[in-house]
Amino acid sequence: MSSSTTFWGWSPCASKVLGSRGYKERHVFRVAGCPQYQFLRSHNWQPRAVKVQAISEELLAREEEDNFRFNGVQIDSTQIYGERPVSQETLSVHGGEREGRPRVSxxxxxxxVQTATYTFRNTAELIAYQEGRYGSYEYGRYGNPTTRTCEEKIRILEGAEDCLVSTTGMNAATTxxxxxVPAGGHIITTTDCYRRTRQFIQTVLPKMGITATVIDPSDMEGLERALKAQKVSLFFSESPTNPYLRCxxxxxxSRLCHAxxxxxxxxxxxxxxxxxxxxTLGADIVIHSATxxxxxxxxxxxxxxAGKADVVAAVRSMHNVLGGTIDPHAAYLLLRGMKTLDVRVQRQNTTAMELxxxxEEHPRITRVHYPGLPSHPDHHIAVDQMLGxxxxxxSFEVDADLWGTAKFVDSVRLPYxxxxxxxxxxLIEQPTVISYWDQGPEKRAEYGIKDNLIRFSCGIESMEDIWQDLLQALAKI
Structure with a gap:
């Protein structure tokens, strides 16, 4: 079923003679909220009324589905990829974009989509949006098409039901x-963790009457005791942890906490x-410093x-109050970066394992902390869980004092x-200096931060170039 309708379209200027590069092609542009229409494209444009064939009812229905899908409503990924499981390599490139991107040409x-707010054609459309019958957005703090596509990619990669992207990893954690965790609640966390997370747990949450039990990452008996002694709302830990890479x-x-x-x-x-x-291992939520x-x-x-839909919804409600909204351009950069996530991480895995x-065999290194080594205390856990x-x-400890270790750091040429x-x-850092210098020796010792500890983040440079650079720096201690 179709009919003929007049729209304003674009067509070539009659007065301009097109050379050999001139062309015209028939395209269909999809614009959310507007009828689909056909138009002629060439090197020269001018608006004029053109009579085009209206699209079929089937395509109109598909446009309505697209309009809903493009604006944050999840669809079954099997509609895109089929029933066969799709690899992380492929999902890094296509996940969230094949099935959920905003359509612009x-x-x-x-x-x-660089906008702070969104418009509605009339009150009926706004009410339909409020009631979930019309897929759109309302205000930038509550959502953005570019950001939503980014969230979909992470959701798919993590095997989660929903995902929320925010300004920083700390914003994700604190929100x-x-x-x-309700006022007066209790959390369980682990000894080895990022300093700012520890700071929030120890200095901000107590103002709301929230207390914490801190256990060793491998202390399951301590976990069971805490679960019995307290009304625990949440277990929170990094895995691997920062900087000793405990797992x-x-x-x-998950089994103990859920019970x-x-x-x-x-x-x-x-x-x-x-x-x-x-x-997939049993956690309800996974967070990332996507930086x-x-x-x-x-x-x-x-x-x-990312995680269960109801849990993410609760966090999203808090996020809508607190802010922490990522800029659409930052979301685009994150989305672009994730396209190469698999190839980068695989290269970094290989380099770090060999490094x-x-x-571990070098005489000037007293200890290496890496979950891939059999000498690591949580190697058996990493083998079971870190399948990729x-x-x-x-992280490793140099056979030197604070200043000897600093000399090693100052002598490297390749890492920043x-x-x-x-x-x-x-990147290379001495945690004592870069993260804990203001804490003093006693506090650093309490946190387990040693003066001779180095944290090395492998990039994608040649492994041999990295190794030769570290060798020359170790020789200068």
Missing amino acids: DSLTTPI MLLAL VDVPTI AGALVCIDSTFATPINQRAI KYLAGHNDVMAGAL ARRL GFGGVV IAPSLGGVDS
């Missing part, structure tokens, strides 16, 4: 804790969904939280001396 890359037994922890009515959140920044999918491996180029800051082996690889970060990790550039 026939753009191959997901467009940046999650505020949303899921927690996610299936066992006691507690949620389990795993910070999987160091692992990435390429190496470990904590949700690191997901974005991968040290040029954007972002955080992500850890060689460092053991990550791109290696900088915080962060997970990018294409190798």
